[in-house]
Amino acid sequence: MTQNIITNEQQIPESQTRPDEAARVAIAEDGRIVYANPSFCALSHLDPKNLPDTDARSIISFSNPAKNFDDTPAGLQKVQINGHAEKLDFHFDWLTGPDQKRYLIGARTKEKKPSKKELEAFEAVILQTLKNNDNRAGAGGIFEAADMTQFMAMSSDIMFVIDTAGQIQRANSSFKSNFGSVQNFADLFEETPDHTDFDAQIIDKDGRERWFEWRFQKKDNLTYCTGHDVTAIKAQEKALERREKQLREAESVGSMGHWYWKIGQEALEWSPQIYGMFGLKEGEDAPTLLGMNDMVHREDIGRVNQVFQRAIIEEKDYDMEFRVIQPSGDTRFIRCEGRCAKDDEGEVIALFGIMQDMTERVLYERRLRDALASAESAYAAKTQFLANMSHELRTPLNAIIGFSEMIQRQLLGPIGTEKYLEYISGIRESGEHLLDLISDILDMSKIEAGKYELDLETVNVKKCIDMAVHMMEGRAMESGIKISAADVKNKKLKIVADRRAFMQIMLNLLSNAVKFSKEDSQVRVEAHEREDYLAIKVIDEGIGIPAHKLSSITRPFEQVSSSYAREHEGSGLGLAITKELAEMHGGALRIESTMGEGTTVTVRLPYDAFKATQST
Secondary structure (H helix, E strand, O other), rough: OOOOOOHHHHHHHHHHHOOOOOEEEEEEOEEEEEEEOOHHHHHOOOOHHHHOEHHHHEEEEEEOOOOOHHHHOOOOEEEEOOOOOEEEEEEEEEEEOOOOOEEEEEEEOOOOOOOHHHHHHHHHHHHHHHHHHHHHOOOOOOOOOOHHHHHHHHHOOOEEEEEOEEEEEOOHHHHHHHHHHOOEEEHHHHOOOOOEEEEEEOOOOOEEEEEEEEEEEEEOOOOEEEEEOOOOHHHHHHHHHHHHHHHHHHHHHHEEEEEEEEEEEEEEEEEEEHHHHHHOOOHHHHEEEEHHHHHHHOOHHHHHHHHHHHOOOOOOOEEEEEEEEOOOOOOOEEEEEEEEEEEOOOOOEEEEEEEOOOOHHHHHHHHHHHHHHHHHHHHHHHHHHHHHHHHHHHHHHHHHHHHHHHHHHHOOOOOOOOOHHHHHHEEEHHHHHHHHHHHHHHHHHHHHHHOOOOOEEEOOOHHHHHHHHHHHHHHHHHHOEEEEOOOOOOOOOOOEOOOHHHHHHHHHHHHHHHHOOOOOEEEEEOOOOOOOOEEEEEEEOOOOHHHHHHHOOOOOOOOOOOHHHHOOOOOOOOHHHHHHHHHOOOOOEEEEOOOOOOEEEEEEOEEEEHHHHHHH
């Protein structure tokens, strides 16, 4: 029997619970009171709610108590009830209940024995009580109507009953608070639903779109319906679906996928992208550890297995690259990064991570390396060729220039025709120009090949600048340009540098300044002594350099390419060589220019190139 005893009001008809009714009680063999009518409760001051927890021996004292309660004899006995000094007459009988257990039933009486009719009515009430209790015990405790009403009021779920026409007959408060005075269930939906379980989105009385999970159960001509709000769940599912889609798209863009392997199992879990890496079809080919090993390149399989084993043993993250041979025969280069999954005890139970198809990048890097190697080989061959041709090119040019100069000066006698002198002058000038071009190319080749070595010595800056100005005066005068180094006044200023390189820097800057200066303009040379370096400036009033060309003008073979500049021939190496020579000394070159106004080129040189280059 269950201890959840139904109260007297629920068990006994009103006619049997009159205030003047005789006190009645039913007691189980273990002494628990299983039933007491209101008269007995009033007599014993017993709260009906405490019946399941009340021992009869704490309420009733028998005149002749038995050793064991279940041995209490039937018949009339005088008993003392809790709270009463006098002894009262009670008639007791033993009754066998529907659970085949015995119950002692007692009734207060002034007679020796209750009438047969009274006894039978009392026994009928007790038997019904016991039967109801047994029904609840067998069902695990079925709620009473009052219980269900209370639970329905507490629930946020929608509950209602509809008839065959869909009219709502009854509904709980949640239905009304959500949908107001809706009379027909179909009015909640755009399409008439059938009465089978389904999920649907509806509009509540406040105009909000909400998802509900609807469940139905038919009985007789009524259908019992419940609706559970799953709006939050649907939102989470939608957000999860959106994130999964974003992950798939991101993985697709990155040519990568995720995987999972539980240690000890043969099956692998792959995302769709990994199927493509291995040349397999999702849904048709189930990934397994053995199948993956069969597709890994035989030269890589040992390393792959070793990395997995080491990760399990050392419990560390890992990454590796391996090749996969697809069923079509194509080779793919895969990069794998993984982590260890551990249980609550810290033991590694699985490996997981990502795989990325690196084939395009690997092939591109190979092509890039091959192209770089080819370019370096060609460049080295060119550099070597130019270095080897230095003597062969300069020797005949020097001879052409020398003999042309002898003929032009008529050292061995006069020339019969004056026109020949003009031709000889053109030959000499062309030879000198060609020698300058070849010298620039050979110097640049030496610098790039790392074969240009500085011969450092103490150099008088004033003397070198004056010499460079003197060497360029002839060319400047022919163009109507004046060169001045009047601002270089310190005759004792000396630096440690390569004399030939310093002179080449000055000649290159002056040559460029003269070449691109306007007629009747001036080229000035300035020397500014700073704390850590000497700044030599060559300032012209020429055509200027466009702003977008300033960053590239010092690259080899780069020219301004304006119509004016193209009228002046040159190798385009002057500034590039100057910049390289300045940096070899530990210095730098800077160009400032304004179109139509002129250009200022500043060369910064350390006072001691040996110390500057050693410190770097």
